[in-house]
Amino acid sequence: xxxxxxxxxxxxxxxxxxxxxxxxxxxxxxxxxxxxxxxxxxxxxxxxxxxxxxxxxxxxxxxxxxxxxxxxxxxxxxxxxxxxxxxxxxxxxxxxxxxxxxxxxxxxxxxxxxxxxxxxxxxxxxxxxxxxxxxxxxxxxxxxxxxxxxxxxxxxxxxxxxxxxxxxxxxxxxxxxxxxxxxxxxxxxxxxxxxxxxxxxxxxxxxxxxxxxxxxxxxxxxxxxxxxxxxxxxxxxxxxxxxxxxxxxxxxxxxxxxxxxxxxxxxxxxxxxxxxxxxxxxxxxxxxxxxxxxxxxxxxxxxxxxxxxxxxxxxxxxxxxxxxxxxxxxxxxxxxxxxxxxxxxxxxxxxxxxxxxxxxxxxxxxxxxxxxxxxxxxxxxxxxxxxxxxxxxxxxxxxxxxxxxxxxxxxxxxxxxxxx
Amino acid sequence: xxxxxxxxxxxxxxxxxxxxxxxxxxxxxxxxxxxxxxxxxxxxxxxxxxxxxxxxxxxxxxxxxxxxxxxxxxxxxxxxxxxxxxxxxxxxxxxxxxxxxxxxxxxxxxxxxxxxxxxxxxxxxxxxxxxxxxxxxxxxxxxxxxxxxxxxxxxxxxxxxxxxxxxxxxxxxxxxxxxxxxxxxxxxxxxxxxxxxxxxxxxxxxxxxxxxxxxxxxxxxxxxxxxxxxxxxxxxxxxxxxxxxxxxxxxxxxxxxxxxxxxxxxxxxxxxxxxxxxxxxxxxxxxxxxxxxxxxxxxxxxxxxxxxxxxxxxxxxxxxxxxxxxxxxxxxxxxxxxxxxxxxxxxxxxxxxxxxxxxxxxxxxxxxxxxxxxxxxxxxxxxxxxxxxxxxxxxxxxxxxxxxxxxxxxxxxxxxxxxxxxxxxxxxxxxxxxxxxxxxxxxxxxxxxxxxxxxxxxxxxxxxxxxxxxxxxxxxxxxxxxxxxxxxxxxxxxxxxxxxxxxxxxxx
Numbered sequence: 001x002x003x004x005x006x007x008x009x010x011x012x013x014x015x016x017x018x019x020x021x022x023x024x025x026x027x028x029x030x031x032x033x034x035x036x037x038x039x040x041x042x043x044x045x046x047x048x049x050x051x052x053x054x055x056x057x058x059x060x061x062x063x064x065x066x067x068x069x070x071x072x073x074x075x076x077x078x079x080x081x082x083x084x085x086x087x088x089x090x091x092x093x094x095x096x097x098x099x100x101x102x103x104x105x106x107x108x109x110x111x112x113x114x115x116x117x118x119x120x121x122x123x124x125x126x127x128x129x130x131x132x133x134x135x136x137x138x139x140x141x142x143x144x145x146x147x148x149x150x151x152x153x154x155x156x157x158x159x160x161x162x163x164x165x166x167x168x169x170x171x172x173x174x175x176x177x178x179x180x181x182x183x184x185x186x187x188x189x190x191x192x193x194x195x196x197x198x199x200x201x202x203x204x205x206x207x208x209x210x211x212x213x214x215x216x217x218x219x220x221x222x223x224x225x226x227x228x229x230x231x232x233x234x235x236x237x238x239x240x241x242x243x244x245x246x247x248x249x250x251x252x253x254x255x256x257x258x259x260x261x262x263x264x265x266x267x268x269x270x271x272x273x274x275x276x277x278x279x280x281x282x283x284x285x286x287x288x289x290x291x292x293x294x295x296x297x298x299x300x301x302x303x304x305x306x307x308x309x310x311x312x313x314x315x316x317x318x319x320x321x322x323x324x325x326x327x328x329x330x331x332x333x334x335x336x337x338x339x340x341x342x343x344x345x346x347x348x349x350x351x352x353x354x355x356x357x358x359x360x361x362x363x364x365x366x367x368x369x370x371x372x373x374x375x376x377x378x379x380x381x382x383x384x385x386x387x388x389x390x391x392x393x394x395x396x397x398x399x400x401x402x403x404x405x406x407x408x409x410x411x412x413x414x415x416x417x418x419x420x
Numbered sequence: 421x422x423x424x425x426x427x428x429x430x431x432x433x434x435x436x437x438x439x440x441x442x443x444x445x446x447x448x449x450x451x452x453x454x455x456x457x458x459x460x461x462x463x464x465x466x467x468x469x470x471x472x473x474x475x476x477x478x479x480x481x482x483x484x485x486x487x488x489x490x491x492x493x494x495x496x497x498x499x500x501x502x503x504x505x506x507x508x509x510x511x512x513x514x515x516x517x518x519x520x521x522x523x524x525x526x527x528x529x530x531x532x533x534x535x536x537x538x539x540x541x542x543x544x545x546x547x548x549x550x551x552x553x554x555x556x557x558x559x560x561x562x563x564x565x566x567x568x569x570x571x572x573x574x575x576x577x578x579x580x581x582x583x584x585x586x587x588x589x590x591x592x593x594x595x596x597x598x599x600x601x602x603x604x605x606x607x608x609x610x611x612x613x614x615x616x617x618x619x620x621x622x623x624x625x626x627x628x629x630x631x632x633x634x635x636x637x638x639x640x641x642x643x644x645x646x647x648x649x650x651x652x653x654x655x656x657x658x659x660x661x662x663x664x665x666x667x668x669x670x671x672x673x674x675x676x677x678x679x680x681x682x683x684x685x686x687x688x689x690x691x692x693x694x695x696x697x698x699x700x701x702x703x704x705x706x707x708x709x710x711x712x713x714x715x716x717x718x719x720x721x722x723x724x725x726x727x728x729x730x731x732x733x734x735x736x737x738x739x740x741x742x743x744x745x746x747x748x749x750x751x752x753x754x755x756x757x758x759x760x761x762x763x764x765x766x767x768x769x770x771x772x773x774x775x776x777x778x779x780x781x782x783x784x785x786x787x788x789x790x791x792x793x794x795x796x797x798x799x800x801x802x803x804x805x806x807x808x809x810x811x812x813x814x815x816x817x818x819x820x821x822x823x824x825x826x827x828x829x830x831x832x833x834x835x836x837x838x839x840x841x842x843x844x845x846x847x848x849x850x851x852x853x854x855x856x857x858x859x860x861x862x863x864x865x866x867x868x869x870x871x872x873x874x875x876x877x878x879x880x881x882x883x884x885x886x887x888x889x890x891x892x893x894x895x896x897x898x899x900x901x902x903x904x905x906x907x908x909x910x911x912x913x914x915x916x917x918x919x920x921x922x923x924x925x926x927x928x
Contacts (some may be wrong), residue, residue: 063747306809363793371440378441379567379797382804385736386796393774 001414002036003029004138004155006129006148008056010041010048015113016170017335021200021224022144025166026053028225028403030274030409037232038136042125046079055308056081056136058128062090062106063097076105092134097127115153116134118147119182126150140164140414146183149190162195162417164410168205168340169200169332176329188212195417198222198410200333201354224356225403228339233312233383236319236342244275244302245381248316248321248345249337250314250418251328253284258327258350258367263290265327267297268374269381271411276302276381281317283308322387323380327367328353341398346390348376358401361393422647422655423695423703424687425614426488427563427586428663430462430468430478432496433765435788439798444549444805450759455788457503460496464504467667474512474666475678479519482684483660487696490663493528495765497554499893508554514527521696523553524559524582528830529727530764533564533573533748534715535742538749542579543761561586561697567616567660567765568725570715571607578608584701586660588721589615590716600654606711610702613710616660616718620646625665631675640682648690656700676907689781720779727779728769733796740803746820747810748829756813759806763799771795 005026009019012318016105029259030052037053042055061079074085076099088104093106102108108124115121129151131143143152157162171183174264191197191212197203205221208214247269249262259280266278280290280303287305292305309317318324324340324347331353338355339363340347350367363380365372379386425903439451478486492500500507514520526532526543527550532542548559562582564573569587582707589599623643627633635642647657662669670676684694695703719727728736733868741763748760771787772795773780789795814823 246927268442272444305771361774364791375440375797375801378794379800382441383736383796383800385732385792386800389732389774389796 001034001140001411001418002136002138002416003038003140003142004133004161005037005039005053005142005144005157006125006151006384007039007041007144008147010044012047013045020147020227020335021168021333023049024225024227025402026408027227028405028407029411030407032407033402035411038132038138040129040132040148041095041112042110042121042311044080046374048080053109056085056089058108058125059110059112059133060086060105061101061128062086063093063095063100063108063127063131063171064106065090065093065103066104068105071323072106072296072306084393085367089131092131094130094134100124100127108303111287117396122147122150122183122186126154129154130158141417142410143194144168144189146187147191149186149193153190153193156193163193164196164413164417165190165194165200167191167197167199167204167208167332168330170204170211172207172211173204173330173332174256182252189342190344192214194218196413198226198413203330203352203354203356204332206253218412220409222406222413223354224335224338225401225406226335226398227338227403228399229315233315236315238320242320244277245273245322246277246279246320246338247323247325247377247381248279248281248317249325249327250309250317250340251326252284253280253287253290254329255286256329257284258329259284259286260293260372261367261373262325263293263297263299263303264370265325265373265377266294267299267368268304269304269377270299273378273381276377278303279306279317280304281306281309281314314339315343318345321345323348323377325373325377326350326353327365327373331355331369338398338401344391344395346380346387346394348373348380359389361395364388421691422650422657422690423700424647424692425656425658425695425697425700427523427660427697428490428659428660429492429563430496430663431493432456432463432499433529433767434495434499434762435459436768436798436802439801439805441801445808448755448759448805448809450802450805451762452788460499462466463664463668464507465502466672467664468500468504468507469510469656470515470672471513471663471666471676472507474680474827475520476510476514476517476682478684479514479517482688482708484519485688486684486697487694488522489521489561489696492551493525493529494550495529495762497550502729504683517555519696520743521561521698522557522559523697524548524551524562526565528761528764529766530761531565531568531738531766531769532726532742532745532764533568534725534729535644536745537576539742539764540576540928541580541743542749543764561614561701562586565589565726567717567718569613569710569717571605573715574605574608574611574613578605578611580735581842582611584612584614586614586658586697586699587616588716588718588723589618592723593710593712593716597708598827599658600656601707602651602656603698603708603710604706606709612706613698614656614658617658618718621659621661624676624679625661625669627675628670628679630666632871634865638679640679640686643679644683644686644690644692647687647692655699656704665836699740701781720775720782722779727773727774728766728785730794731772731774733774733792734769734773737772737796737799737803740800744807744810747814747823751787751810751813753813756806756809758811760767763803768795768799772799777900806865823928828844853923 007022008016011019011023026037026039038051038056039053040056040058042058044055048055054070057080060080073086100108109329110121133155138161141152141155141161141163143149149165152163152165172181191214197208199219201223202221205219208219209216251257253259267401270278291305292298307385318340319396324337324345326334326337326349328334328350329352333354337349347362349362349364351364352367353406358362363376365376435452436450465557475488524544527547528543528560530543532543553661559585560578563586565908567588599617605611605612605613623638628638630636667675715725716723717725748756771789772792773783774792775783787795801815884922
């Protein structure tokens with residue numbers, strides 16, 4: 001079966017959970033066999049893994065005819081994709097886009113990030129999608145998150161193939177209710193045009209049904225999963241000389257992640273326990289406020305801010321942690337507790353997180369219930385059996401949450417659509 | 421001829437209230453009285469009371485032919501006495517018919533049989549005493565918490581003087597053997613074993629009202645026929661279940677009460693009798709010995725102890741609890757003793773189970789907590805506080821042996837003092853009765869018994885006359901008031917001595 005996927009991020013150059021999830025799912029589907037996946041991203045860097053998906057860069061897809069030879073194309077974009085693909089795509093230019101700013105290859109430039117002119121990039125991306133859809137043969141079109149919905153719709157109109165959209169988050173999660181009308185209309189348009197909608201949790205599924213008014217029959221939940229960690233990361237050890245227990249919050253310090261509840265819970269625990277340190281790793285618009293709050297609660301000596309962590313630093317932080325906590329106010333899925341569990345760190349998550357639906361061996365509290373959160377922290381750092389049980393059971397549980405299972409579910413959805 | 425042996429279990433734990441880590445060291449009351457009251461009252465109204473009424477009617481209707489056995493845990497009795505006293509009265513009424521046997525168990529429905537033999541013996545005695553006080557019976561047959569049984573437990577039970585024990589029919593122990601015989605223990609061959617017939621028991625207590633069950637609806641006629649059709653030599657059918665099967669697990673409208681009422685009539689048609697465990701033991705001979713090296717129980721699919729000790733949380737909690745057992749037994753503080761009992765209830769560990777299959781749903785059905793981890797956290801917070809209190813009584817800086825020897829010294833001295841006082845009294849009486857004046861009185865009153873006879877003759881003779889007048893006047897006035905004084909004295913003396921002895925090592 002051939003699938004044409006539109007995504008915005010792909011490892012190793014990722015900005016958030018979207019890239020990790022897109023990658024995992026693609027690989028998981030490939031593991032099920034008999035899948036030929038073409039994955040479109042705005043700006044590939046050339047070091048993306050290519051063994052299980054054919055990667056096309058939107059910034060190397062011509063929308064205007066340029067008379068260039070094979071060697072020139074090879075020298076310009078050879079590291080990203082096969083030059084032959086460029087010529088195939090060039091044969092399917094469907095309109096005159098010379099009025100747009102294009103480069104020497106007739107391609108539109110993309111930042112591949114979330115720039116201020118994001119809406120313009122989204123629009124350009126859908127123009128490019130028209131060329132790709134005309135070139136690449138596919139059975140199903142699959143769009144990851146709202147940025148790529150317009151591209152998916154365009155491809156559907158061109159090919160007449162069924163469109164699946166994958167809701168990794170909605171604007172209701174990101175904005176805590178203050179929805180951006182433009183974003184909402186793009187999301188709503190995508191959902192209306194989709195033949196099927198995949199959500200990453202039942203929580204998101206309810207949002208899609210209730211807030212966007214979508215027919216429940218059309219919405220299926222496929223929970224995210226995690227890639228097994230490699231040996232190097234698993235063997236990371238806590239720094240020597242560590243004497244106190246470390247409780248870690250890891251993520252963007254924004255309203256959505258509920259950082260203030262973490263500070264309040266920390267204040268309660270530190271009231272009773274001496275040998276504990278709390279770490280808030282990450283950055284965000286609420287960071288200064290949190291620093292002030294920690295000072296106000298008089299716990300600043302044992303409450304630390306690390307700033308933004310990336311790549312291996314994240315795992316080093318987890319290796320040094322005794323408790324991981326994610327008090328998110330609204331989390332469509334939340335992959336980071338699964339990563340903490342992979343590192344053997346007992347996790348506390350809010351019941352308002354999508355991943356709470358599939359995890360048993362974690363502690364779940366309401367995000368506002370700082371008492372329950374403090375109780376759980378205290379119990380894990382005070383009672384070794386609690387720590388060990390959560391650690392061992394958590395490791396065993398998370399090892400079962402694999403992408404190939406999620407991939408199989410998506411493939412089944414494809415089949416049902418094609419055979420309909 | 422066949423015999424049905426009915427046995428019902430009644431147990432309720434004292435549930436813990438939400439106990440936060442801030443409460444450790446500040447709040448020493450651990451129980452959720454509201455939940456206990458609510459639950460036991462509800463179950464009693466829906467199940468225990470109507471079921472008792474049913475049994476009473478059946479016994480009256482069928483004379484002495486219908487008999488059952490009960491085991492009621494000490495904690496359940498306490499709650500029933502407090503919240504549903506009418507149930508205790510109704511139970512007394514049942515006991516008075518002579519058709520009801522009460523079984524022995526651990527007072528707190530505890531796991532002490534697996535961890536603490538001393539505690540086990542004490543609890544069994546405490547429970548039997550309670551049963552005797554309430555119902556005037558001394559239990560002769562033992563059943564352990566949730567029918568937990570293995571060879572070691574058999575030896576302990578036999579040593580406590582029981583002639584039989586009740587246990588489960590775990591497949592991994594029985595194998596091809598049928599539970600419908602009387603067995604004896606491999607480790608204590610004189611201890612007889614009654615095994616639960618799991619299939620027929622669960623037909624009543626779990627499947628009775630399930631419309632998806634192939635044999636639904638179950639009638640008394642059909643049920644007795646099943647029993648009658650069992651092979652001729654299988655004469656003993658042990659039906660063991662929770663008492664709340666009547667009215668709670670199987671609701672009243674399922675017809676469970678009518679089913680029970682009809683049983684004796686159909687049983688009589690096939691010459692099937694109803695016996696108590698004691699009767700069974702006296703009338704049947706054991707067919708074989710049963711070796712049970714690892715503990716089994718009647719709970720969960722595995723029929724072992726994994727429901728309470730299956731994960732590290734549970735093991736840790738139980739270990740911590742029994743690590744202070746010896747200390748607690750040294751304590752005399754009544755509230756500590758009481759908390760110690762309540763904290764041992766196996767239910768607390770049952771709530772901590774992390775099983776996720778069908779068993780898991782049973783665990784979460786009974787659990788007042790939303791997750792096993794919360795159950796553990798709450799229990800450990802309470803236990804931490806409890807351990808601090810025990811610690812305050814006897815600091816851990818003194819090891820158990822030292823503490824034991826100190827306490828032993830105190831106790832010995834106490835006994836010594838009492839003994840000597842008795843002697844003084846006896847001698848005083850002797851003096852009073854001794855009109856001849858031959859009997860010598862020693863100045864040194866608290867002398868050891870040996871010195872009494874070979875007392876030197878000449879000296880006392882000299883003293884004796886001197887004292888005589890006083891002694892002679894005394895008999896009417898002094899001898900009598902002295903008795904109570906003598907009794908009080910040891911108590912008074914002993915009390916202040918204890919703290920002194922305790923403080924001394926603490927300072928070191």
